[in-house]
Amino acid sequence: MSAAERMQRQQNRTAWLFLLPLIIALVGVAIWPLTRSIFFSFTDAFLDAPANYGFVGIDNFITVAEDPVFWRAVKNTLFFTVISVGLETLLGLAIALLLHRAFVGRGIVRAAILVPWAMPMVVSTRIWEWMLNDQFGLINKLFVTLGLVEKGIAWTAEPTLILYTVIFIDVWVTTPFMVLLILAGLQLIPEEIYEAAEVSGVPHWKRFWSITLPLATPAIGVAMLFRTLDALRMFDLSYVLAANNENTMTMSIYARDQLISFQDLGLGSAASTWVFMIIGLIAIAIVGVLRLDRATG
Amino acid sequence: MKMAMTTTVPAKRYSNSTYRTIKRMKALGLYAGVAAVLVYMLFPYYWAIVSSTKSGQALYQFSLVPSLDFSNYWQLFHNPVFMGALVNSGLVAFASTMISLVIGILAAYALGRLQLSPGRIILIAVLMISIFPQVVVLSGMFEVIGWLGLYNRPSALIVSYLILTLPFTTWILTSFIRDLPTELEEAALIDGCSRLRVLTHVLLPLMGPAIASAGLLSFILAWNEFLFALTFILTDENRTVPVAIGLLTGSSRYEYPFGQIMAASVTVTLPLLVLVLIFQRKIVAGLTSGAVKG
Numbered sequence: 267m268s269a270a271e272r273m274q275r276q277q278n279r280t281a282w283l284f285l286l287p288l289i290i291a292l293v294g295v296a297i298w299p300l301t302r303s304i305f306f307s308f309t310d311a312f313l314d315a316p317a318n319y320g321f322v323g324i325d326n327f328i329t330v331a332e333d334p335v336f337w338r339a340v341k342n343t344l345f346f347t348v349i350s351v352g353l354e355t356l357l358g359l360a361i362a363l364l365l366h367r368a369f370v371g372r373g374i375v376r377a378a379i380l381v382p383w384a385m386p387m388v389v390s391t392r393i394w395e396w397m398l399n400d401q402f403g404l405i406n407k408l409f410v411t412l413g414l415v416e417k418g419i420a421w422t423a424e425p426t427l428i429l430y431t432v433i434f435i436d437v438w439v440t441t442p443f444m445v446l447l448i449l450a451g452l453q454l455i456p457e458e459i460y461e462a463a464e465v466s467g468v469p470h471w472k473r474f475w476s477i478t479l480p481l482a483t484p485a486i487g488v489a490m491l492f493r494t495l496d497a498l499r500m501f502d503l504s505y506v507l508a509a510n511n512e513n514t515m516t517m518s519i520y521a522r523d524q525l526i527s528f529q530d531l532g533l534g535s536a537a538s539t540w541v542f543m544i545i546g547l548i549a550i551a552i553v554g555v556l557r558l559d560r561a562t563g
Numbered sequence: 564m565k566m567a568m569t570t571t572v573p574a575k576r577y578s579n580s581t582y583r584t585i586k587r588m589k590a591l592g593l594y595a596g597v598a599a600v601l602v603y604m605l606f607p608y609y610w611a612i613v614s615s616t617k618s619g620q621a622l623y624q625f626s627l628v629p630s631l632d633f634s635n636y637w638q639l640f641h642n643p644v645f646m647g648a649l650v651n652s653g654l655v656a657f658a659s660t661m662i663s664l665v666i667g668i669l670a671a672y673a674l675g676r677l678q679l680s681p682g683r684i685i686l687i688a689v690l691m692i693s694i695f696p697q698v699v700v701l702s703g704m705f706e707v708i709g710w711l712g713l714y715n716r717p718s719a720l721i722v723s724y725l726i727l728t729l730p731f732t733t734w735i736l737t738s739f740i741r742d743l744p745t746e747l748e749e750a751a752l753i754d755g756c757s758r759l760r761v762l763t764h765v766l767l768p769l770m771g772p773a774i775a776s777a778g779l780l781s782f783i784l785a786w787n788e789f790l791f792a793l794t795f796i797l798t799d800e801n802r803t804v805p806v807a808i809g810l811l812t813g814s815s816r817y818e819y820p821f822g823q824i825m826a827a828s829v830t831v832t833l834p835l836l837v838l839v840l841i842f843q844r845k846i847v848a849g850l851t852s853g854a855v856k857g
Contacts, residue, residue: 277677287666287669313705
């Protein structure tokens with residue numbers, strides 16, 4: 267064995283040693299629990315005695331798939347994800363373009379818009395719940411004073427409105443994240459391109475369409491991917507606002523409900539395995555589209 | 564270049580004063596836009612502060628100035644459950660951040676420097692774990708926590724939060740180490756330093772910014788977490804603040820203690836806001852480092 271080979275082997279051993287804590291921790295808190303969750307999906311175990319189980323094949327998966335409440339939760343989650351990520355992207359792009367300009371106090375403003383993002387989701391939900399309260403909320407007070415409505419609207423109780431209220435709050439909370447990622451993308455566009463375009467008299471709107479947008483697309487794509495995956499697992503906002511109200515129930519709330527409220531370890535695990543599969547498929551699809559985009563662009 | 568020049572539309576010419584007016588209007592529009600963004604982003608928190616200083620009837624009058632009645636805060640700070648929750652939240656967030664930083668620094672050195680062939684696969688696995696829906700590991704995590712005997716203890720959260728904080732701590736630190744120059748380390752290695760010594764004595768002092776970004780983000784994540792905290796903790800005295808606030812309700816829908824909820828909201832958000840405003844650049848760097856490069 268040559269000295270170089272020996273050194274390489276020594277280095278490999280050190281590398282594994284340094285990686286060991288990470289591997290142990292991630293196996294312990296992620297891979298093992300995931301495996302067990304999938305395992306429990308095939309059993310009739312209950313939460314109070316998880317060691318006491320029998321195998322039931324794919325019965326749990328069928329029970330979940332036949333439950334209209336589950337499909338309601340899937341529908342809510344998908345609707346919530348598409349609409350709120352769409353709005354966040356548009357609003358995030360608009361604000362990012364605005365904050366990309368030079369103005370006095372830009373640094374402070376950029377820090378200030380982080381406020382909604384840094385708050386616990388529970389707190390944001392509570393604050394908006396208070397602002398949107400049907401009797402004492404500021405928003406309704408404003409609407410009544412302006413003569414837009416006769417009487418306060420129950421934003422957080424009306425079954426047809428509550429999902430839109432959830433989307434509205436989520437847009438407020440996560441737009442800062444979008445702004446930051448898109449801003450970072452905008453900052454990578456070299457100033458020279460704009461100067462060249464200006465010299466050649468390319469109009470403003472065309473500069474946006476043919477320079478800014480195409481060059482910021484990778485950043486926007488990555489931001490949308492992150493947000494979509496995050497929105498698909500949403501739990502706290504709906505839960506704090508409406509607990510397990512069917513109008514806002516997400517897939518995560520449904521799965522946790524089966525597991526904790528009904529103590530049904532088998533069924534709850536099957537529900538969460540469904541969630542895992544649905545989100546996994548969507549993730550693969552999005553990454554595929556992004557790759558395609560990069561390959562053709 | 565000449566070709567291009569001949570085909571372009573000649574720019575409109577304005578007189579000096581029109582030009583100045585247009586410029587002024589544009590600046591005005593910009594500042595108006597920025598002001599609108601600020602109001603949208605900040606007003607709700609301001610309104611929470613205002614409401615938290617009102618009690619009784621004052622809460623239902625829509626005055627925009629705080630009324631400096633601190634009885635909500637007084638009650639809150641004399642509420643042992645809430646104060647206990649604050650301590651629990653602080654301990655849990657601090658401990659899980661520290662653990663993930665130590666594990667993350669070690670791993671980042673291996674992944675960023677010591678060319679290991681499966682390194683790429685490990686990084687991708689780490690990234691995939693960070694997009695796991697938490698609910699998917701819930702039942703398995705329940706069992707792990709039961710085995711460790713941590714059910715209904717704050718330390719259950721320290722352990723389970725590693726699934727949230729470890730992946731991106733590792734990710735941020737690895738991409739930072741990759742960008743550092745290697746000369747210093749090589750010199751140290753030639754002088755006979757061990758790898759661990761190189762990491763602790765050469766790299767660590769340089770890693771301040773990345774450690775700050777990763778640490779802050781992971782602290783915020785752990786401080787704000789709700790699902791695990793709701794599920795693994797049963798009794799009030801072991802709860803963390805988000806759950807305590809989430810479960811605060813009045814005896815009926817009409818007796819909602821909004822003033823107190825707002826006081827609690829302001830209190831738990833304040834430490835985060837101080838951190839965010841001081842370390843804004845670090846946080847932005849951390850959030851964007853993975854996204855833009857990857």
